[in-house]
Structures are given as C-alpha cells and as structure tokens.
Amino acid sequence: MTLDEQIQKLADMILGNRSAVVFTGAGISTDSGIPDYRTPGSGSWEKYDSSIVSIQGFLSDPTQYFNYALEMYPIRSSAKPNKAHLLVAKLEKEDLIKGVITQNVDGLHLEAGSSDVHELHGSLRRASCLQCGQIYSMDDIIQRVQKGENPPICEEFEGQPCQGLIKPTAVFFGEALPKVPWDSSVDKCKDTTLMIVVGSSLQVSPANSLPDVALKTGSELVIIDLMDTPFDSRATLLINERAVLVAELLEKKMGL
Ligand SMILES: [Zn+2]
Structure with missing residues (x-):
C-alpha cells in the first residue's frame, strides 16, 4: 500500500468509527523538540x-x-504543540475521536486544545x-x-x-502510575472500536497493555510509528512514518 492509500484508509476508519481513542508516546513530541x-x-x-x-x-x-x-x-x-497534537485536538472538537491517552509528561495535548486527555505518567x-x-x-x-x-x-x-x-x-522511576488516569484509560479502551497509536513503540509496561484491552473487546488497531512494535502483526493498519507528516497528509485528505 502506498502512503497515500494508507492515509485514505486511516481517514475512512476515523470517519467510519467516530469514536476512536488516540494513544500517544514520545514520538508525537519529538518534532516539538521535547527531550x-x-x-x-x-x-x-x-x-x-x-x-x-x-x-x-x-x-x-x-x-x-x-x-x-x-x-x-x-x-x-x-516547546509548542506540533501539527500532530493540533490535529488530535481538532478531531476531538469535530466529534470524530473520543479523547487521547498519553504516556508523555510534556502537557502538549492540553496546550494544543484537547480536553479529554488522560496523562498516564502525570505531567511536568x-x-x-x-x-x-x-x-x-x-x-x-x-x-x-x-x-x-x-x-x-x-x-x-x-x-x-x-x-x-x-x-x-510526572511519574518518576520507582513510582506507581497514578490511579485515576489509568482506570479511566482502561475504560476508554474497553469502550472503543478503534484505537490509534501514535509515536509509541509500545514497550513500556503497563501502558503497553492498553492496546491489548482494546483488541480483546473487539477494537481495531492502527499504529503510526517509525519503529517496530510488538503489536504490529495485530494492527489493521500500520504506517511507518513521522506523526507530523501523517497529520499533515490526513488533515488535507479529510478536508479539515
Ligand atoms: Zn502541602
């Protein structure tokens, strides 16, 4: 599949579901200069x-x-929100997705204007x-x-x-994840029919068990990441590209 076909498929999946949950990791913020x-x-x-x-x-x-x-x-x-953070916020405002779960502690989803944000690792x-x-x-x-x-x-x-x-x-090494965002994230993953992973190689436990929760309750999985992940074989759609590029192409494709 060409990148253009992948973007078209992603657009169709988002429009077909209108209840996707986005799950983000460090890869969405690298283009914002976040170490x-x-x-x-x-x-x-x-x-x-x-x-x-x-x-x-x-x-x-x-x-x-x-x-x-x-x-x-x-x-x-x-550090400012980039095109990928901004598109996630826009999709929520357009009622096309139902919130974002993030492993990041940079606060950029909230700054971009997303309101349903679950910061699994707290915030700096x-x-x-x-x-x-x-x-x-x-x-x-x-x-x-x-x-x-x-x-x-x-x-x-x-x-x-x-x-x-x-x-x-922000959760430090040796600390447990805070309970509230974790429980609400698990609930979100149980309810969703489409989970879109952006910029996470799904290596960090226990956050990487969330795609499992979604898959077990019948959700489809999309992964947008430069690296391989342990969930690649279970994804309906896999896009090995930078989050900001995918966001730019998707925004055009969906006419947002
Ligand atoms: Zn005090």
Missing part, C-alpha cells in the same frame, strides 16, 4: 545522574532535582505537595526556585502551614 526524560545519554544526562528522576533520588536530594529542572526549563517551556507542567496534595503550576514553582527557594516547600493546606515537599506530578 525524552526517560532516555539518558543526551544533554543534561552527562551532568546529572538519571537517579535524580527516581523517587528515591528525589526524596534524598530534591535540591539537585530542582537544579536540573531549572536547567531544562527553557527547553520545556519553549504541574506539581503537587507530597504531604497534602495541593496542586501548583510548575511555572510558579520554577519561579520560586529561581528566586532561591530550593527545594520549594508547600505553603499551606486549608489555612494551616504544611511544609510538605513539592514534586512534579
């Missing part, structure tokens, strides 16, 4: 040990983590107090670190001083 924080070996990882994004490393030395977060902040805050755009659960924006937390408050400490909980440690909601 994959789970892949040591580039940039800041030469200076920092990857154990700082483990929960044990964070708890034993939060100051070091926030030094690292401060250094990465300009890269993260300048939000932080919470480990003591009382108070939510903070990372922009505010980074500002406080810049002013010398390192590590940043929770100010209050229901009017009382709290003093709890503040951590990004």
Whole structure:
C-alpha cells in the first residue's frame, strides 16, 4: 500500500468509527523538540545522574532535582504543540475521536486544545505537595526556585502551614502510575472500536497493555510509528512514518 492509500484508509476508519481513542508516546513530541526524560545519554544526562528522576533520588536530594529542572526549563517551556497534537485536538472538537491517552509528561495535548486527555505518567507542567496534595503550576514553582527557594516547600493546606515537599506530578522511576488516569484509560479502551497509536513503540509496561484491552473487546488497531512494535502483526493498519507528516497528509485528505 502506498502512503497515500494508507492515509485514505486511516481517514475512512476515523470517519467510519467516530469514536476512536488516540494513544500517544514520545514520538508525537519529538518534532516539538521535547527531550525524552526517560532516555539518558543526551544533554543534561552527562551532568546529572538519571537517579535524580527516581523517587528515591528525589526524596534524598530534591535540591539537585530542582537544579536540573531549572536547567531544562527553557527547553520545556519553549516547546509548542506540533501539527500532530493540533490535529488530535481538532478531531476531538469535530466529534470524530473520543479523547487521547498519553504516556508523555510534556502537557502538549492540553496546550494544543484537547480536553479529554488522560496523562498516564502525570505531567511536568504541574506539581503537587507530597504531604497534602495541593496542586501548583510548575511555572510558579520554577519561579520560586529561581528566586532561591530550593527545594520549594508547600505553603499551606486549608489555612494551616504544611511544609510538605513539592514534586512534579510526572511519574518518576520507582513510582506507581497514578490511579485515576489509568482506570479511566482502561475504560476508554474497553469502550472503543478503534484505537490509534501514535509515536509509541509500545514497550513500556503497563501502558503497553492498553492496546491489548482494546483488541480483546473487539477494537481495531492502527499504529503510526517509525519503529517496530510488538503489536504490529495485530494492527489493521500500520504506517511507518513521522506523526507530523501523517497529520499533515490526513488533515488535507479529510478536508479539515
Ligand atoms: Zn502541602
């Protein structure tokens, strides 16, 4: 099948279902310049040990983590949603898909305008107090670190001083996945008749069990990724291309 035929088939499947769930991984954000924080070996990882994004490393030395977060902040805050994030948001607004489940912690789906977003691994755009659960924006937390408050400490909980440690909601190594997005994602996968995987090689457990949930309840599977995945043989349609290119061609094909 040519790429054009693959895009046509994808368009037909989306229009035929109108209830697809999109599942995204790091590959959708590489064209936004997002470094994959789970892949040591580039940039800041030469200076920092990857154990700082483990929960044990964070708890034993939060100051070091926030030094690292401060250094990465300009890269993260300048990253913008690309054509693929924007198309996912547009398809939801047009009532052609029913939400997006993501392994990414970059917050770009929400920034692109998607509203039904399930962030399986939390987010680096939000932080919470480990003591009382108070939510903070990372922009505010980074500002406080810049002013010398390192590590940043929770100010209050229901009017009382709290003093709890503040951590990004992104899941660190050694932490369990948060329950809410996981349960809602499983429900979504059970209900859907079409699951579209974008930019995930489906290697990370337990997120990679979600396509299994969808397939077992009779859903079709589409995979758009540059790499091979363990689910390729079970996919109705496989497109080995960059997410942004597929998005560009699909948008034209569907006349959106
Ligand atoms: Zn607190």
